[in-house]
Amino acid sequence: MKTLLLQIFTWWNGQTIGTRFATWRFGKRVGEDELGNVYYEGGTTSFGLPRRWVIYKGYADASAIPPGWHGWMHYRTDVPPSKETYVAKDWQVAHRANPTGSPQAYRPPGSLVVAGERPRVTGDYDAWTPGS
Template sequence: MTISLVQVFGWWHKATIGTLFHTWRKGERVGEDEFGNVYYQGGKDSEGRTRRWVIYNGPAEASAIPPGWHGWMHHRTDVSPADEQYKPRDWQLPHLPNMTGTAAAYRPKGSILNPAERPRVTGDYDAWSPES
């Protein structure tokens, strides 16, 4: 495992030195998601539960954790997605991280960053005015 200067001085890239040390000392690899994030467990937290953590494949962005792994990380289930044979339903979309601040962010019609005209208001809405 190589450590870069960004990892030494920046918490936002993959993992801090403390996390890497804890991973080396007590970490048991549990699995990996489709984005390349690697999940570990080992030791106990302050409530006596098994400690769980992730080393991101890129910037540390919590929304990059898919729903199944999110549930496992927060102790909502004891079975990791790597251990269960989960098949998504036909209507389920693939997980996307938060796109805010990127070119793929949601920009509704009429916003500053979307030149399309805002839809006209229908008759079921009355704008508030201070005189009324």
């Protein structure tokens, strides 16, 4: 019952009722990434391109799409990562979701969330005043 209510009243917890119906009716599963997000394709856009969408595992956050799937979602490639054998280069780092709003977010010195004292102002800044 909770899942049904979440699908009716929220869009950020996985998929909505409309997305579930469209996926059931038109969606062809293309693949799944290492985070558990599932990718679909079906129908066409107004530009004649195949419509592509993702159903997130958990909270819907666009930064949770790995780079290979991001390229496929934005029509940079027609071959999804699930259908190719891609090997990352040694200089490429693993995908990391955007930590904004989480405990892993960057907190600069002097932030209200970080203990300690804000650094002193150096005096190298002159505020703008009208007419100067």
